[in-house]
Structures are given as structure tokens and as C-alpha cells.
Amino acid sequence: MSYKQVDHLISTPHGQLAVRQQGTEGAPNILVLGGISGGREVYTQSGEGWWQGLFRDTDLLRYNVWSLDYLGGMGASSCAVTPGSVELQAQAVEEALLQLGVKHLHALIGGSYGGCVGMALVAASKLSVARLAVLGAAHRATAQAVMLRSLQRDFIELAEQAGDAERGVVLARALAMVSYRGTTGLDARFSDAAGAIDFMHQRAQRLVQRDPWQARRLFTEFGPALDAFRVAPQRVQVPTFLLGFKDDLLVPPHVLNELQGLLPRCWAYDEVATAHGHDGFILNTAVFGPRLQEFLEDV
Structure with missing residues (x-):
């Protein structure tokens, strides 16, 4: 081949x-x-x-x-x-x-x-x-998924009002990480919950650092599209x-x-x-x- x-x-x-x-x-x-x-x-x-x-x-x-x-x-x-x-x-x-x-x-x-x-x-x-x-x-979409994505947009809006737009995108992605992973998997992986918190924020920061504006649109534009699908x-x-x-x-x-x-x-x-x-x-x-x-x- x-x-x-x-x-x-x-x-x-x-x-x-x-x-x-x-x-x-x-x-x-x-x-x-x-x-x-x-x-x-x-x-x-x-x-x-x-x-x-x-x-x-x-x-x-x-x-x-x-x-x-x-x-x-x-x-x-x-x-x-x-x-x-x-x-x-x-x-x-x-x-x-x-x-x-x-x-x-x-x-x-x-x-x-x-x-x-x-x-x-x-x-x-x-x-x-x-x-x-x-x-x-x-x-x-399920009601729970729509609720989670609504909170992501709230994080972004509040952070922008506070003058720290990028922080809002990081928090939105962090919440997404919680929804992407299973509860049993995270519990088994992190015996110390502090490690889970670090993992959540590190993965969020990694995405946003690639391109903060593109990352923002995942939550402000792709999210509502999924909600309405x-x-x-x-x-x-x-x-x-x-x-x-x-x-x-x-x-x-x-x-x-x-x-x-x-x-x-x-x-x-x-x-x-x-x-x-x-x-x-x-x-x-x-x-x-x-x-x-x-x-x-x-x-």
C-alpha cells in the first residue's frame, strides 16, 4: 500500500x-x-x-x-x-x-x-x-448539554465584562473538560482531586493558547448551533x-x-x-x- x-x-x-x-x-x-x-x-x-x-x-x-x-x-x-x-x-x-x-x-x-x-x-x-x-x-441536544453550554457562554461574557476575555474562554473549556470525561474515569485517575483540577485547567489552557479567538468561537458559535440542532x-x-x-x-x-x-x-x-x-x-x-x-x- x-x-x-x-x-x-x-x-x-x-x-x-x-x-x-x-x-x-x-x-x-x-x-x-x-x-x-x-x-x-x-x-x-x-x-x-x-x-x-x-x-x-x-x-x-x-x-x-x-x-x-x-x-x-x-x-x-x-x-x-x-x-x-x-x-x-x-x-x-x-x-x-x-x-x-x-x-x-x-x-x-x-x-x-x-x-x-x-x-x-x-x-x-x-x-x-x-x-x-x-x-x-x-x-x-439534551437539556443537560444545553445547560452546560449556556454556562460556558456565561463564563465568557462575565470575563469579557471584567476585562479578561481570554480567562473566560479558558473557564468555558475547563467546564467542557468536565463534561467530556466520565465520572468513574476521573475518580480512578486522580486519587487526589487537586490533580484533577490541574488537569482540567492545563487542558483548557492548551487549547486556548493555540488561538484564543478561534477557541472562543467554539463556545459562542458552535455551542448555540449544537443547541439548536x-x-x-x-x-x-x-x-x-x-x-x-x-x-x-x-x-x-x-x-x-x-x-x-x-x-x-x-x-x-x-x-x-x-x-x-x-x-x-x-x-x-x-x-x-x-x-x-x-x-x-x-x-
Whole structure:
């Protein structure tokens, strides 16, 4: 297998989208979409990709894999105004892929925010998508998730009023870290709670230091888009693999059970018993990878 990696910068009506193509040229196309802070660096040959395990545990490099930096998110994509909805983000992705000559996807794999974008794209797309994997995402937001994201925006607003705008973004990200991780995992990892507090703030600071303005938009613009997101599951007319995670505060089992019952072609709904909560979609690829690979290969 000959590995290839190419970066593209594609102009769409919404802005310029940074898209990465990697894997095996000429093989079936797979689009991989991550969370709000996840970009096109899903896999690197040096082993530093943020979703490295997904490629290792599902043998993704034998496909022609596409990934991207979201418009208005972290990374090299640029736009005057961040798309105000998940649906507009999906339209930008579709427009970029069509410009690149990609009209058919063997699969779309979406984790967290990317799962919502994936459902929106499949529900109203000019692209032909053969199958959809939705990892840690659902067709609507839960009340608890909306409450958490509202508090994040409150932190930012209060800090800006106090003259310390960057501090507000750090606190918003810190609260996000609490919601991303499972309660049992954090308790097992940190016997001293002070260590958990340091971890929370260090991880928050790391993101904000990359680009404070881009990081701010994750909470002020992507957050409301997630709050308002709704897709009629009946419109997702492709085989769909749903994956949920134990202790996921953002996408709990009850909303995924609801989605499973409404999808016309639910291939399976699996729940991973993980201590990592919502971040299980990144950290537990060794557990669900073989099942996802089975889904990708199912004819």
C-alpha cells in the first residue's frame, strides 16, 4: 500500500475549507469528522494525530480518507462569519468535496459534533453516502448539554465584562473538560482531586493558547448551533451504526435509544462500557474499532 497525503484549500460560499486527503489513492472514499475542536490532523505518520487510534484499529489507511478543519473552528479554514448552524457547516463540507470530485462516499464517520454534521449531510446532500457511523452524537441536544453550554457562554461574557476575555474562554473549556470525561474515569485517575483540577485547567489552557479567538468561537458559535440542532431521523436513509459511551453526560443512552427507534436503517446500536465518558469516541477505539471495521466492510 502506497500512502499519500495531500492538503487542499477549497473556496465555498461560506469561506475557505482546509481539507486533507490521505490513505490509499483510488480506494473507496471515507469522510472522517471529529468534535468541535477536532480538525484535519486526525492521523499523522509520526503518531501525533488526535484520532490516531481510529486509523489503527479500523485499518482506515486502506481507504482514501478525507478530513477537514471546520469553518470557524480551530485550524486553517477561514471565513468571515462562522456558519450559524450544523446544516450550513454540512453544506460547506459537501460543496468542498464536490469541488474535489468526490461524489460518492463509501462511509462517513462522525464523532461528537462530527456525528451531527454527518447526519445533516446525509439527510440533505447531493453526495451519495453508502453508510454512516455516528459516534457519541444524537439527532437532538439534551437539556443537560444545553445547560452546560449556556454556562460556558456565561463564563465568557462575565470575563469579557471584567476585562479578561481570554480567562473566560479558558473557564468555558475547563467546564467542557468536565463534561467530556466520565465520572468513574476521573475518580480512578486522580486519587487526589487537586490533580484533577490541574488537569482540567492545563487542558483548557492548551487549547486556548493555540488561538484564543478561534477557541472562543467554539463556545459562542458552535455551542448555540449544537443547541439548536435537530434532524428528523427518518431522513437518514442509509445504514447507520450508532455508538454510545457509558457515563456520557452530553449524549446519554436514553437519547440514543430514542434515535435508534426512529432510524429507518439502524445497522446496530452499541454502547461501550468505558470510564472515559464522551471522550470514549477518541480514547476507546481499540474496543469499538473491530465492530466499526465490520460495519465498513458489510456489503
